[in-house]
Each structure stands twice: as structure tokens, then as C-alpha cells.
Amino acid sequence: xxxxxxxxxxxxxxxFGSVVANKDICLDIKRGEILSLLGENGxxxxxxxxxxxxxxxxxxxxxxxxxxxxxxxxxxxxxxxHIGMIHQHFKLVDIFTAAExxxxxxxxxxxENLRTATARIREICDKYGFDVDPNQKVYNMSVSQKQTLEIxxxxxxxxxxxxxxxxxxxxxxxxxxxxxxxxxxxKEAGKAIVIITHKLNEVLDISDRVSILxxxxxxxxxxxxxxxxxxxxxxxxxxxxxxxIARPVVEKKKPLLEIRDLTIRNDEGNVAIDNVNFYIRxxxxxxxxxxxxxxxxxxxxxxxxxxxxxxxxxxxxxxxxSAMSPKQITEKGISMSFIPxxxxxxxxxxxxxxxxxxxxxxxxxxxxxxxDRKRGRNEAEKIIEDLDVVTPSTETPVRRxxxxxxxxxxxxxxxxxxxxxxxxxxxxxGLDINSSYLIYDILNQQKQNDVGILFIGEDLDVMLSxxxxxxxxxxxxxxxxxxAENTSKxxxxxxxxxxxxxxxxxxxDEKKPGIAKDSNIKEGNHE
Amino acid sequence: MSNLQTKTREPFLRIVKRDxxxxxxxxGIRGIALLVALIICALFVYTITExxxxxxxxxxxxxxxxxTRRMWITFQDTAILLCVALGLAPAFKMKFWNIGAEGQILVxxxxxxxxxxxxxxxxxxxxxxxxxxxxxxGAGALWGLIPALFKTxxxxxxxxxxxxxxxxxxQLTAFFVAKxxxxxxSNSVGVINPDSKGGWLPEIGTNPRVSPYILPVTIVLALTVxxxxxxxxxxxxxxxxxxxDSENTARYAGMNVKKIVLRxxxxxxxxxxxxxxxxVSGACHTISxxxxxxxxxxxxxxxxxxKFNAFVMIFVSLLLVFLEKGASQIASDYGLNNEASEIMKxxxxxxxxxxxxxxxxxxxxxxx
Numbered sequence: 018x019x020x021x022x023x024x025x026x027x028x029x030x031x032x033f034g035s036v037v038a039n040k041d042i043c044l045d046i047k048r049g050e051i052l053s054l055l056g057e058n059g060x061x062x063x064x065x066x067x068x069x070x071x072x073x074x075x076x077x078x079x080x081x082x083x084x085x086x087x088x089x090x091x092x093x094x095x096x097x098x099h100i101g102m103i104h105q106h107f108k109l110v111d112i113f114t115a116a117e118x119x120x121x122x123x124x125x126x127x128x129e130n131l132r133t134a135t136a137r138i139r140e141i142c143d144k145y146g147f148d149v150d151p152n153q154k155v156y157n158m159s160v161s162q163k164q165t166l167e168i169x170x171x172x173x174x175x176x177x178x179x180x181x182x183x184x185x186x187x188x189x190x191x192x193x194x195x196x197x198x199x200x201x202x203x204k205e206a207g208k209a210i211v212i213i214t215h216k217l218n219e220v221l222d223i224s225d226r227v228s229i230l231x232x233x234x235x236x237x238x239x240x241x242x243x244x245x246x247x248x249x250x251x252x253x254x255x256x257x258x259x260x261x262i263a264r265p266v267v268e269k270k271k272p273l274l275e276i277r278d279l280t281i282r283n284d285e286g287n288v289a290i291d292n293v294n295f296y297i298r299x300x301x302x303x304x305x306x307x308x309x310x311x312x313x314x315x316x317x318x319x320x321x322x323x324x325x326x327x328x329x330x331x332x333x334x335x336x337x338x339s340a341m342s343p344k345q346i347t348e349k350g351i352s353m354s355f356i357p358x359x360x361x362x363x364x365x366x367x368x369x370x371x372x373x374x375x376x377x378x379x380x381x382x383x384x385x386x387x388x389d390r391k392r393g394r395n396e397a398e399k400i401i402e403d404l405d406v407v408t409p410s411t412e413t414p415v416r417r418x419x420x421x422x423x424x425x426x427x428x429x430x431x432x433x434x435x436x437x438x439x440x441x442x443x444x445x446x447g448l449d450i451n452s453s454y455l456i457y458d459i460l461n462q463q464k465q466n467d468v469g470i471l472f473i474g475e476d477l478d479v480m481l482s483x484x485x486x487x488x489x490x491x492x493x494x495x496x497x498x499x500x501a502e503n504t505s506k507x508x509x510x511x512x513x514x515x516x517x518x519x520x521x522x523x524x525x526d527e528k529k530p531g532i533a534k535d536s537n538i539k540e541g542n543h544e
Numbered sequence: 545m546s547n548l549q550t551k552t553r554e555p556f557l558r559i560v561k562r563d564x565x566x567x568x569x570x571x572g573i574r575g576i577a578l579l580v581a582l583i584i585c586a587l588f589v590y591t592i593t594e595x596x597x598x599x600x601x602x603x604x605x606x607x608x609x610x611x612t613r614r615m616w617i618t619f620q621d622t623a624i625l626l627c628v629a630l631g632l633a634p635a636f637k638m639k640f641w642n643i644g645a646e647g648q649i650l651v652x653x654x655x656x657x658x659x660x661x662x663x664x665x666x667x668x669x670x671x672x673x674x675x676x677x678x679x680x681x682g683a684g685a686l687w688g689l690i691p692a693l694f695k696t697x698x699x700x701x702x703x704x705x706x707x708x709x710x711x712x713x714x715q716l717t718a719f720f721v722a723k724x725x726x727x728x729x730s731n732s733v734g735v736i737n738p739d740s741k742g743g744w745l746p747e748i749g750t751n752p753r754v755s756p757y758i759l760p761v762t763i764v765l766a767l768t769v770x771x772x773x774x775x776x777x778x779x780x781x782x783x784x785x786x787x788x789d790s791e792n793t794a795r796y797a798g799m800n801v802k803k804i805v806l807r808x809x810x811x812x813x814x815x816x817x818x819x820x821x822x823x824v825s826g827a828c829h830t831i832s833x834x835x836x837x838x839x840x841x842x843x844x845x846x847x848x849x850x851k852f853n854a855f856v857m858i859f860v861s862l863l864l865v866f867l868e869k870g871a872s873q874i875a876s877d878y879g880l881n882n883e884a885s886e887i888m889k890x891x892x893x894x895x896x897x898x899x900x901x902x903x904x905x906x907x908x909x910x911x912x
Contacts, residue, residue, distance in 0.1 A: 074555060074558055343795065343798040363790070363796050366790050367789060368789050369785060373782070376782070378797055378798070380782050381798075387778055387779065388777060388778065388779055388781070390777075
């Protein structure tokens with residue numbers, strides 16, 4: 018196979034204020050090859066690719082395209098160099114059709130009209146095996162369809178180099194496989210493909226070579242066939258790490274939180290959680306697995322009292338909390354830390370100081386009309402010390418902290434209030450491996466203190482080793498609740514896509530899954 | 545690859561964000577901006593009039609601070625502008641875009657004028673004043689509350705809503721001016737109760753060049769101290785900053801966001817209404833559209849430039865009022881028309897506001 022260089026980077030550096038996002042990066046992207054760009058969040062992968070697509074301009078260093086030195090000053094330049102980027106957040110106009118989106122902004126060729134465009138889109142789809150209806154409106158498309166459209170869009174504009182920024186984060190296992198198949202087709206057609214991801218198994222599966230970044234620095238490039246997940250992790254983190262997560266054995270306690278026949282609608286009015294039953298005991302971690310957007314968010318919000326429930330019961334130590342306000346629920350000892358994509362959206366006020374964020378749930382205590390900042394400062398100091406939060410001071414706005422430290426502040430505050438149930442969603446999202454393990458330790462400690470933990474996670478490997486039980490959601494329905502020790506990644510994956518439904522298989526059993534034998538709910542109290 | 549771009553030059557100019565600038569640096573930049581603005585103004589004045597710019601600036605200072613009376617009028621106008629800015633600060637801090645201060649001031653002014661006309665010569669002065677304070681603040685609060693109610697109930701856009709409320713208030717003012725017209729045919733209300741001074745804010749002290757201005761300035765200074773601590777140290781202020789920063793977080797913390805929005809807009813509109821009261825009862829003693837006179841918009845600049853710090857707002861509003869007074873003084877001293885002084889005001893504001901860009905970003909020019 019011809020392996021000429023498509024894009025080459027030489028000592029590219031980019032800084033934002035005092036933060037060095039990329040330092041002396043050298044990279045070689047070859048035609049007919051899939052290159053993985055691997056690195057923890059904040060290691061500068063996206064910044065680097067944004068420089069290739071003309072969004073940022075490097076402070077220093079050289080970029081060569083097809084052997085010639087170039088400067089990419091705008092997305093237009095990148096476009097002229099046949100570089101196409103598929104961003105994590107789609108750049109599509111919702112009310113336009115697929116074809117309209119594709120020809121959008123294409124002023125070079127006036128002859129082009131919607132009909133010829135549609136024909137060419139069909140042609141591209143046939144060539145690589147995409148499944149796109151040119152006349153479908155974007156707002157009617159699923160996430161995976163939108164992503165496909167983004168790829169078709171850059172191919173339509175003649176991209177020779179495709180950069181995909183975490184394309185699989187929003188996809189199901191099957192959709193990922195479909196995407197990978199298309200990527201391989203494009204590779205065969207001689208395109209150069211860069212895929213940014215931090216999922217090691219995908220890196221090993223799809224790529225030919227892997228380039229690794231750490232804290233903005235270029236660490237090296239290895240051939241995928243010579244790499245293992247351990248060797249890649251070591252390069253990524255910079256030291257040998259044990260990927261083992263402890264699962265301390267704790268004596269089972271009575272159920273703390275019991276969810277019965279719970280149905281919730283999402284903002285659009287569709288059923289997000291469909292007739293769900295489960296319970297959490299003190300001293301156990303119940304994992305919730307599912308593809309993103311399977312009702313996890315709605316479930317969290319409902320338990321925290323932020324979302325009205327349609328039907329069902331939420332019983333905390335025998336007491337119904339479904340009609341309680343968020344404040345009353347907090348007072349019962351249920352703590353929720355939900356980390357949405359932007360990490361700061363709920364739970365923390367990003368421009369406020371650590372001190373002020375400490376006070377979020379307790380500021381209203383007492384009769385005084387004034388906020389007790391002294392108390393907040395003491396608490397902030399304690400958490401900074403206990404959890405090794407790296408921050409200039411207690412008065413630093415939370416958004417200035419790195420992801421791991423933000424997470425420590427959030428979890429630290431929640432744990433400080435001494436909850437008996439912790440609901441935590443994606444607590445390690447965007448964290449480096451060390452911080453992630455620290456978070457697992459904190460959760461395990463809480464578990465040993467007889468706290469019941471609902472852990473909404475993404476990484477099945479982590480869930481299999483950390484959680485005691487795992488509940489799998491698919492489109493808001495429970496597919497099964499399994500013992501983490503007796504299941505496998507494959508089984509969970511199949512349940513996540515709905516291919517296996519243990520609930521149906523088990524309906525004849527005497528014990529209904531998700532309902533505790535020693536329930537606090539008196540018989541006849543439900544149904 | 546025939547259409548490959550071959551230029552290898554980096555862009556001539558790039559804009560890069562910077563963070564964590566030290567306070568002295570940012571104030572330095574603002575100071576330099578003011579200096580540059582003054583130099584440009586000087587050039588401008590010199591080229592069109594060939595006057596000595598220094599004497600023009602001297603004349604500006606004279607216009608604002610030349611006599612005891614002028615100085616106190618400047619202080620009083622500063623106080624009124626500051627009062628509006630104090631009203632806007634909590635709303636904007638909550639990210640509620642209250643563009644409706646004009647209207648809130650006017651309805652406050654109308655309420656005040658109504659009290660002066662109907663009760664000023666009947667009720668004892670202290671009672672009249674008390675009723676005026678309550679009705680003007682109430683009218684302003686109502687004007688602020690209506691958009692807030694619609695926002696919390698139906699999620700309407702508060703920017704448009706508050707803006708449109710301004711026009712209703714302006715038309716209402718026109719209506720009441722026509723109703724209370726005095727003398728008939730003058731199309732103005734004229735000074736209300738010129739002899740009895742019923743409903744006028746009392747004068748403090750005996751020096752006639754100072755005494756009418758003391759009370760308005762004092763009231764607003766007291767409000768400034770209140771607002772500073774209200775925003776910074778109270779639970780209400782804490783709630784306002786959380787809602788402004790992240791509504792989801794506020795809900796998550798168990799705050800009643802709707803209640804906070806309504807309460808804050810009551811306060812915001814109420815204080816703007818009070819500004820109308822201070823102007824009508826304490827300064828102009830009449831009602832016209834000039835009672836707000838664009839202050840509702842200028843005050844937005846004051847609040848934002850001061851980053852909602854009530855004490856910094858004092859200086860920002862003083863600067864703006866100084867420019868205003870100075871500009872009209874040079875217009876009359878040198879026979880420049882009003883536009884010339886407006887241009888100078890514009891130049892200075894342009895630089896002062898524009899300097900914020902250099903505080904947040906830095907420019908990188910192409911290296912040779």
C-alpha cells in the first residue's frame with residue numbers, strides 16, 4: 018500500500034494564556050492509514066487537531082501538507098488543503114435537509130444545485146457504504162446519522178484527510194462497528210484518517226499506528242500491532258499503572274433506596290425511564306450501564322427531586338420521597354453529583370470560588386441574612402487538604418481548576434455532608450487515570466462506611482471491577498440487574514443494545530429482580 | 545492537488561485570550577485607554593477649532609466642577625445615574641437582561657409626580673414623601689415584575705419584554721404630561737408646587753448652593769452601601785450569583801429559581817423607580833420623558849464596567865456625568881455645537897470600553 022505522507026507536523030506549539038496546550042508536537046499522518054491520537058483529557062489532542070482544521074493558529078512550528086509547507090489560517094484554508102474535521106459537537110443546521118447541509122457555504126461552484134448535490138451524495142454513500150437520506154431533515158436524525166452526515170459532508174468537499182474527534186463517544190457498540198467499517202473502506206480508498214479517542218480497545222481495534230500525547234507533549238508513535246492496552250496506558254500516563262480496582266467486601270445492609278415501577282418522561286415528553294425497579298443497599302455500589310441518553314440523566318434528576326415522575330415510587334428508608342423538594346431530599350441524606358458533558362453544568366457554579374461552592378447546599382441554614390463565608394472557607398481548606406486539590410487558593414473560581422480537581426471539589430462537598438445514598442454520574446469523565454483511581458477510592462471508602470452508591474458509568478471494565486451489581490438500561494427499560502462477578506463485558510454490551518433481556522427471561526422466577534426480599538415497603542403497599 | 549494554497553505566511557494579526565491579569569495591570573490598561581482617548585480628543589478639537597486642547601479640557605472641568613453649585617449638580621446627577629445602575633446590578637448579575645430601566649424610572653417618576661400634584665399641598669410633608677417613596681418604588685417594581693412573571697411562567701425573552709415596557713412607560717408619560725399640562729398649551733407639566741414646594745425633597749442645611757442636593761446624594765450613597773453588601777454578603781446575593789452562573793446548579797441546590805428571579809426583579813425595578821422619585825421630587829420637580837433621559841441605558845454601561853461592584857459604580861457614573869457636563873460646557877464656551885461634544889464623549893467611551901478587550905485578549909503580530 019502506498020504510504021505517502023499527507024500531513025506532517027513539526028514542533029508545533031500552542032499556548033492559551035499560561036497553559037501550554039501543545040508543546041513541540043511532531044506528527045506524521047499518512048495516506049491509506051488510520052492514525053489514533055491517544056491521550057488523557059487535557060493532553061492537547063483536540064487543540065492539535067483544531068490547528069489542522071484552521072480553528073487555532075499555532076504559536077510556532079511548521080505544518081506540511083502533501084510535502085509542501087503550508088499555513089492554515091482559517092477553516093477555509095484547511096478546506097482548500099482537503100482537511101476535514103468531524104467535531105465532537107456536530108456543526109449542522111437542524112432545520113435543513115442532509116443535502117442542504119452538505120452544500121452549505123459552498124460558494125466556489127455556482128453551477129452546483131441541490132439535485133446534482135443529491136446525486137453526488139448518493140454516489141459517496143454507495144462508494145463507502147454510508148446510509149444517509151439526502152432529503153431527510155437533520156432534526157429527524159439520530160446521533161449516529163448526524164455523525165454519518167458530517168463525514169459525508171467532508172468527503173463531499175473532497176477531504177483527503179479526515180479527523181474524527183471522539184466519534185464513538187455518542188455511539189452504541191453496533192454503530193461504532195458500522196463506523197469502523199466505513200473508516201476501513203475510506204482507508205482502502207487512500208484517505209488519511211486521524212481518530213481521537215481515549216478508549217484503548219477501539220484504538221487497538223481500528224488503528225494502524227498510535228501517537229500518544231501527555232500533558233500537551235508528544236510522547237511517541239507506536240505500531241498498533243506491537244501495542245497492548247497496558248503499554249499504551251503506560252505511555253499515556255507516564256508510569257506503570259495497575260489497572261486493578263479494589264472491590265472491598267462489605268456486609269450487606271437493609272435497602273436504603275428502593276425504586277418501584279418508576280416511569281419518567283424527558284424534556285421532549287417521551288418516556289425516558291420505563292417502569293423501572295431497583296434498590297440500593299447500604300454498603301454496595303450499584304452500577305448503571307447504558308448507552309448515553311438512555312434515561313440516566315432523567316433517573317438522577319428524578320431521585321434528586323429535580324424532575325417530576327410520571328408513575329411509581331421512590332422509597333428512602335421506608336419513606337416516599339417522590340413528592341419531596343430537592344432540599345428535603347438532601348436533608349434525608351441523599352446526595353447527587355451529576356456531571357453532564359460540560360462537567361460544570363450542575364452541581365457547581367463555575368465562576369464562583371471554591372468557598373462559595375462549598376456553601377451551595379448549606380448556605381440557607383440559620384436565621385442570619387448573611388452568608389457564612391468563614392465556614393465555607395474552612396470547609397474548602399479541609400477538602401483541599403484531604404483530597405489534594407491543586408488550586409492557588411480557596412477563592413479561585415472553580416472553572417479555573419482542572420477536571421480532576423473540579424471533581425474532587427464536587428465529590429468532597431457531597432461526602433462532607435455525610436450522605437447515606439450517593440448518586441454519582443460519570444464521576445471520572447474527563448479525568449486522568451490517577452484522579453480516576455482516587456475517585457474510586459473515595460467511593461469505596463464511602464461504601465465501607467455503609468453508604469449506598471448508585472454509580473452511573475461509561476466504562477464497562479471499570480464497572481465490572483468496582484460495582485457489586487450492575488443494572489443495564491436500554492431505552493429507559495431495565496434489561497437486567499446482574500452480579501458484577503457473574504457477568505461479562507459482552508453480556509453487558511448485548512444487554513445495553515437490547516439484544517439480551519434478562520427481565521423477560523426471568524418473569525417466571527419467584528423473585529422479581531429489582532425488588533428486595535427484605536424490602537422496607539410493606540406488602541400490599543404497592544401495585 | 546493543483547489548487548493547493550502555497551502561501552506560507554502566518555496571519556498578520558492574531559487574537560489570543562489571556563487570563564489571570566493582575567489588578568494593577570488591568571487598571572493600568574484602563575488608565576492608558578483614558579489617556580489615549582484624551583489625546584485623540586485633543587487632536588480632534590485642535591484640528592476642527594484650532595483651540596488649545598488644554599483650555600478645552602479646563603473648560604470641561606469648569607463645566608462639571610467650576611462652582612459649588614455646579615459641583616453639587618454634578619454630584620446629584622451622578623447619584624441619579626448611580627441609583628439606576630444600583631437597580632440594574634442585581635438583575636444583570638442574575639443574567640436577567642433588564643433593558644427596561646428607562647420605563648421603570650419613568651413610572652416611578654409618574655407616581656411621584658402624581659403624589660406631588662394630588663397630595664403635595666394637602667398631606668403633611670413627611671407623609672407625602674413616605675407615600676411617594678412607596679408608590680414610586682412600587683410602580684418601578686411592578687414594571688420590573690411583569691417581564692419577570694412572563695419569563696418565569698412562559699419563558700419569554702426578558703430583553704425584548706423589558707425593552708417594550710419602556711415604550712409603554714414613555715407613552716404613559718406623554719399621557720400624564722398632557723393630563724397635568726401647566727400652563728395649558730405649554731405641552732409640559734412645569735414645576736409642580738413651585739411656591740408651597742409640596743412633595744419636594746427637603747433641603748438640608750442653609751447654604752442654598754448645597755442644601756437641595758444633600759438629601760438625594762445621601763440617599764443614593766446609603767443605597768450604594770446597601771447594594772454592595774446585599775450582593776456580596778447576604779444569602780439573597782449568594783442566590784443571585786448562583787442563578788446567574790448556572791440555573792441548573794441553583795435548582796440542584798434546592799433554590800426556588802422562580803422566586804429568586806421575581807424577588808430580584810422587584811428589587812431591581814423598585815430601585816429604578818426610586819431613581820425616578822429622586823429625580824422628580826429632589827431635582828427637576830416636574831415630569832417629562834427627560835426624567836429618565838437615557839439613564840436607563842447609560843446605567844447598563846455603569847453596572848457592567850464596574851463588574852457590579854457598587855463602590856466602583858460611583859466612579860464610573862461620576863466619569864460619565866463629568867463627560868456630559870464638560871461636553872455641554874465646551875459647547876457653550878467655544879460655540880461648538882452639541883454634536884462636537886457628543887463626539888468627544890463618544891471617543892472617550894469608545895476607548896474606555898474598548899480597553900476591556902485588551903484586558904481579556906492580547907494581540908500577536910506576525911514576526912518578521
